[in-house]
Amino acid sequence: MNPISIKEFTIYFENQGFDALNQWIKNQQPSTIFILVDDKTMENCYPYLMPMIETIANIEVIEIDHGEEFKNIETCAGVWSALVELGCDRNSLMINLGGGVITDLGGFVASTIKRGIPFIHIPTSLLGMVDAAIGGKNGVDLGHLKNQIGVINPPIMTVVDPEFLKTLPQQHLVNGSIEMFKHGLISDRMYWNEMIESTDFNSDMFNSLIYQSAIIKSDIVSMDPLEKGARKALNYGHTAGHAIESFLMEDKDKNAVLHGEAVAAGILVESFLSHKNTGLAQTSYQEIKEWYVSLELNFSFTDDEVLEMIDLMKYDKKNVNGQIKFVLLETIGSFVTDQVVSTEQILEAFRELKK
Numbered sequence: 001m002n003p004i005s006i007k008e009f010t011i012y013f014e015n016q017g018f019d020a021l022n023q024w025i026k027n028q029q030p031s032t033i034f035i036l037v038d039d040k041t042m043e044n045c046y047p048y049l050m051p052m053i054e055t056i057a058n059i060e061v062i063e064i065d066h067g068e069e070f071k072n073i074e075t076c077a078g079v080w081s082a083l084v085e086l087g088c089d090r091n092s093l094m095i096n097l098g099g100g101v102i103t104d105l106g107g108f109v110a111s112t113i114k115r116g117i118p119f120i121h122i123p124t125s126l127l128g129m130v131d132a133a134i135g136g137k138n139g140v141d142l143g144h145l146k147n148q149i150g151v152i153n154p155p156i157m158t159v160v161d162p163e164f165l166k167t168l169p170q171q172h173l174v175n176g177s178i179e180m181f182k183h184g185l186i187s188d189r190m191y192w193n194e195m196i197e198s199t200d201f202n203s204d205m206f207n208s209l210i211y212q213s214a215i216i217k218s219d220i221v222s223m224d225p226l227e228k229g230a231r232k233a234l235n236y237g238h239t240a241g242h243a244i245e246s247f248l249m250e251d252k253d254k255n256a257v258l259h260g261e262a263v264a265a266g267i268l269v270e271s272f273l274s275h276k277n278t279g280l281a282q283t284s285y286q287e288i289k290e291w292y293v294s295l296e297l298n299f300s301f302t303d304d305e306v307l308e309m310i311d312l313m314k315y316d317k318k319n320v321n322g323q324i325k326f327v328l329l330e331t332i333g334s335f336v337t338d339q340v341v342s343t344e345q346i347l348e349a350f351r352e353l354k355k
């Protein structure tokens, strides 16, 4: 597969990726190569990566605990200290080997240590390959508030190798696939159809869908690096999805959901709103609903709970003056931004989750 190269960064696939990585190391001769992992990627991904790296440079591994709860400034402080103790200088390289937590946190740490050292992302989760490791956004959470601290600073390159997915738990495969479906909905009807037809996460066909998804995300980011227009479309399903995530996170009695699961429910809600407001055909809405039902997610909220979530949406950093602005679909494959809808319609849309 050909590398995807946009203005500031490049995504390489499979062996081409490791060749490019080795070439970069050969040319730049980093003083030390730091590899950031979490305990799971240390166990499952590091043994695959190591033989791929050809260098006589000193390699140091820094390991953190896995999970979103460690994507915070305390963990950064630990990694900054480890880097300094292990002799990090401006000529060091950092390789972030893991899911979105590792690439977000590692990119931020590398961007800030010694006023910034070069870094390379090697995403090992599906979400990382098609979303988190593309676009140059890095950062960490502040308490319960997600991604509040960070920078936009692209990696030298992102190396995507679906081989890593062989050890990724099924729930995380489904989680990452939701963003791929979203890519189809906002930009490419054919891609959506192919996603619907694909059933095996470990096939050549699926690898090619990962490649196409990475192209869709990087194209959108390159068109709109500052998130003024087209990039807003990447938030499809996320206005309602983030509200669901925050609502369930605040209430300790309710089980926390994965980001993708909440976004899938958000996609159904926003597709209903699209059908009512921006001309998404009934048949297209039905198709999206069938996909949602097939995920067997079982979200169900009372009207009072939805009203609480509507309040949460108003505080979303992407909205201004308490007005909730949605990205909605006109068809599967095309969208419009900045759509305002009534509270009654949002309530009605959330009721669809139960049907």
Ligand SMILES: NC(=O)c1ccc[n+]([C@@H]2O[C@H](COP(=O)([O-])OP(=O)(O)OC[C@H]3O[C@@H](n4cnc5c(N)ncnc54)[C@H](O)[C@@H]3O)[C@@H](O)[C@H]2O)c1
Pocket: 038, 039, 040, 041, 044, 045, 066, 067, 068, 071, 098, 099, 100, 101, 102, 104, 124, 125, 126, 127, 128, 131, 132, 133, 134, 135, 136, 137, 138, 146, 147, 164, 165, 166, 167, 168, 169, 172, 175
């Ligand atoms: N920067 C961006 O543009 C962007 C976009 C989307 C999401 N994100 C961020 O990404 C994060 C979510 O990413 P995620 O879903 O990859 O979470 P994650 O990094 O927590 O990975 C999910 C789980 O899978 C494990 N894992 C990863 N790769 C594995 C492998 N190959 N084998 C076995 N286990 C493996 C991890 O240890 C973790 O337990 C969130 O923090 C989100 O904010 C960032």
Ligand SMILES: [Zn+2]
Pocket: 179, 238, 259, 263
């Ligand atoms: Zn998302």
